[in-house]
Amino acid sequence: METPPKKIIWEFEVLRALAIIFVVLSHVDIMLSHINGCVSSDSYQAIIKAVSIPIGETGNCLFFFISGYLLYTNNGRITDLTRFYFRRFTRIYPQYLLVLLLFFHSSKDVFIQAAGLQGVLNYSNQEFWFIGAIVLYYLTYPLLVNADRLVHLIITACSILFGMVLLHYSLNLFFIGDILYYGVFVAGIVFAKESRYADVIYGYFKNHEVHIYGLMLLFASFAAALRYWKLTYVVASPIVMSMLFLVISISGGIAAYFAMRKHGNQLIKYQKIITIIAYCSYSIYLIHSVIFSEIASDLSYIHAAGIAYDIATITALFISFSAVFLASYYMQSLQDWLTNARKKTAIH
Numbered sequence: 001m002e003t004p005p006k007k008i009i010w011e012f013e014v015l016r017a018l019a020i021i022f023v024v025l026s027h028v029d030i031m032l033s034h035i036n037g038c039v040s041s042d043s044y045q046a047i048i049k050a051v052s053i054p055i056g057e058t059g060n061c062l063f064f065f066i067s068g069y070l071l072y073t074n075n076g077r078i079t080d081l082t083r084f085y086f087r088r089f090t091r092i093y094p095q096y097l098l099v100l101l102l103f104f105h106s107s108k109d110v111f112i113q114a115a116g117l118q119g120v121l122n123y124s125n126q127e128f129w130f131i132g133a134i135v136l137y138y139l140t141y142p143l144l145v146n147a148d149r150l151v152h153l154i155i156t157a158c159s160i161l162f163g164m165v166l167l168h169y170s171l172n173l174f175f176i177g178d179i180l181y182y183g184v185f186v187a188g189i190v191f192a193k194e195s196r197y198a199d200v201i202y203g204y205f206k207n208h209e210v211h212i213y214g215l216m217l218l219f220a221s222f223a224a225a226l227r228y229w230k231l232t233y234v235v236a237s238p239i240v241m242s243m244l245f246l247v248i249s250i251s252g253g254i255a256a257y258f259a260m261r262k263h264g265n266q267l268i269k270y271q272k273i274i275t276i277i278a279y280c281s282y283s284i285y286l287i288h289s290v291i292f293s294e295i296a297s298d299l300s301y302i303h304a305a306g307i308a309y310d311i312a313t314i315t316a317l318f319i320s321f322s323a324v325f326l327a328s329y330y331m332q333s334l335q336d337w338l339t340n341a342r343k344k345t346a347i348h
Contacts, residue, residue, distance in 0.1 A: 009073075011260035012066050014267055017277040018256075019062035020284050024324065026056030028317070030292040054220070058252065060130070064181045065253030067134065068188025071141060076193075078142050088138050092282075094335050096131055099286045119175040122168070126175060130285065133178045137185050144186065150194055157186045180245055187250045191257070205258045212255060219248055276329065283328035291327065295320045 029052055078084050097114060104110050109125050112118055118125065119132030126132075140160050147153040161182050167173040191198045205212060223244050267274060277284075295316055 009070070010268075011257060011264040012070060013275055013278045014260050014264050015062050015066055015256055016281050017274045019059040019066070020277065020281040022055045022059030022062070023285060024288050024321075026052040026059065027289055027292055028052070030289065030296050057249070060177075060181060061184050061249045061253045062256055063130070064133075064137075064184040065188040065250075065257065067137070068185040069192045069257070070188075071138075072145060072189045072192035075141075075145065078145055081142060084142070085138070090339060092131065092134065094338070095283055095286055095331055096128070098331075099290065103290050119178040120173060122173055122175050126177070127289070128286070129175055129177050132175065133181060136178055137182065141189075144189060150190065153186075153190065153193070157182075176242075180242060181249065183246045184249045184253050187253060191254065201254075202258050202261065205255070206262060209259075209262070216248065216251055216255060219244070220252075223248060277325075280325075280328040280332040283331040284324055287327050287331065288324045291323050292320055295323075 075084060100110055100114055104113065104127070107113070107125070109118070109123060112121060112123055113125070113128060113131075116132050116135035117123075119129055119136055143156055143160070144153050147156055161179065164174045164179050164182070168176070168179060
């Protein structure tokens with residue numbers, strides 16, 4: 001059997017590729033809502049709207065768990081804070097600033113977006129909320145990683161999370177996504193730091209895999225039902241719902257990691273395409289919604305029905321996915337060429 005390249009953790013390559021696919025699929029409705037004069041009652045739109053939120057949340061959970069895990073794996077102890085932040089800056093900002101310059105230069109909040117403060121200020125435009133979240137998480141990471149014991153790390157993380165929640169409800173600071181996914185990011189760090197205990201949990205997972213999936217599906221269905229029937233304020237408070245989301249997100253990230261650790265080798269035959277998708281996943285995240293919006297503006301002039309509608313939909317999806325993939329690959333390759341970086345996938 002063919003083995004993955006050295007210095008690449010294969011299960012995380014698979015998870016990263018899967019995560020960006022989920023995120024992209026969760027935004028497909030940007031295009032479909034413009035076909036037929038913005039009519040959203042067709043079957044395509046109904047199905048996609050029903051699954052886009054959970055798919056997108058799953059993709060985000062995977063990204064943040066991977067980011068925390070690999071960040072600790074590669075930076076288990078920080079001795080040079082300036083070098084650490086410089087490396088983070090050079091991996092995140094070149095492509096991000098390029099996208100802002102090309103497509104959002106006329107936006108009144110472009111400077112806030114460029115500084116990565118959209119999450120901290122809880123700004124109304126959260127087009128790139130993921131960037132604001134990851135910048136915030138990286139800023140707090142040295143406080144977590146320099147904790148000598150796990151209990152100190154958890155206390156520090158809980159203190160930071162409590163501070164964000166307090167400022168959110170008192171001063172309307174911090175975007176809710178920054179708060180909800182912080183626990184997933186920390187879970188990735190903890191699993192990398194305490195690999196011995198992670199191996200013990202993994203052994204239990206292998207023996208009870210189906211039961212764990214069933215329990216997680218039950219919790220996720222319960223949360224989805226509360227949201228769908230708008231019973232959040234009747235059955236559970238927003239805080240309880242947030243805690244439920246946090247539990248599902250963390251357990252989901254851990255279960256996905258264990259699942260790929262157990263079954264990932266079965267996907268080795270797709271190694272090349274998976275590695276390429278994972279390699280340009282950050283670029284895909286930055287550019288996909290922009291391309292979708294551009295194509296959607298053209299689709300607003302199409303008024304089709306029946307077979308013509310299906311052809312227009314399939315053609316739009318094919319063109320948009322192809323454009324996203326090609327643009328993302330060359331964006332990432334250009335950055336690597338300009339920075340003399342070797343091909344690597346993680347933003348960590």
